[in-house]
Amino acid sequence: MKAAGLKAIDTVMxxxxxxxxxxxxxxxxxxxIASRIRGxxxxxxxxxxxxxxxxEKLATASSITPGKRAPTVTALEDDGWVAVSSxxxxxxxxxVMDQxxxxxxxxxxxLTIANSRTA
Incomplete structure (x- = not known):
């Protein structure tokens, strides 16, 4: 709608x-089907x-990004560093990014998540 220069004026339903x-x-x-919808x-x-x-700062960072169950932590080639996904x-x-x-x-x-499955 924005690209066409339109704007919403009221909710119909x-x-x-x-x-x-x-x-x-x-x-x-x-x-x-329910699992797919929840995803x-x-x-x-x-x-x-x-x-x-x-x-050495992983515990602090993990408290900021605990994830749904736990963050995924992967060792980097650079000693003393890890990559975290959450x-x-x-x-x-x-x-969260500021912290x-x-x-x-x-x-x-x-990154955007397109779909998900969780227990």
């Missing part, structure tokens, strides 16, 4: 989606934050 199953539907199929909803709320940090809520990513910079993180990247 708001709706809610509901997943309905019949008694004859297999529960596995319903769970598969898309999660992907819309989170981004993937990746950064490098000295290993899911962060979109709404707080600017503050990471303050504790010594470098090469901070924020």
């Amino acid at each position: 708001e709706s809610t989606a509901v997943l309905v199953k019949s008694r004859n539907t297999k529960n596995e199929l319903v769970e598969l 898309v909803i999660t992907a819309q709320r989170y981004v993937l934050c990746q950064y490098n940090i000295p290993r 899911m962060v809520e979109k709404k707080s990513i600017a503050t 990471l910079t303050e504790v010594g993180a470098t090469d901070i990247l924020v």
Whole structure:
């Protein structure tokens, strides 16, 4: 709309989606569909934050980006440094990046998540 020079002037309708199953539907199929929907909803709320940090500052940085379960930590070729990947809520990513910079993180990247599966 923006690209065409248009703007919203009023809401015509708001709706809610509901997943309905019949008694004859297999529960596995319903769970598969629900899992896919949850994955898309999660992907819309989170981004993937990746950064490098000295290993001695990892605990502090991990407290800033704990992820949904835990951050992924990978050793770098540069001794004493690690790379960290963690899911962060979109709404707080600017503050998180500021905090990471303050504790010594470098090469901070924020990537869009297209879909997700979590337990």
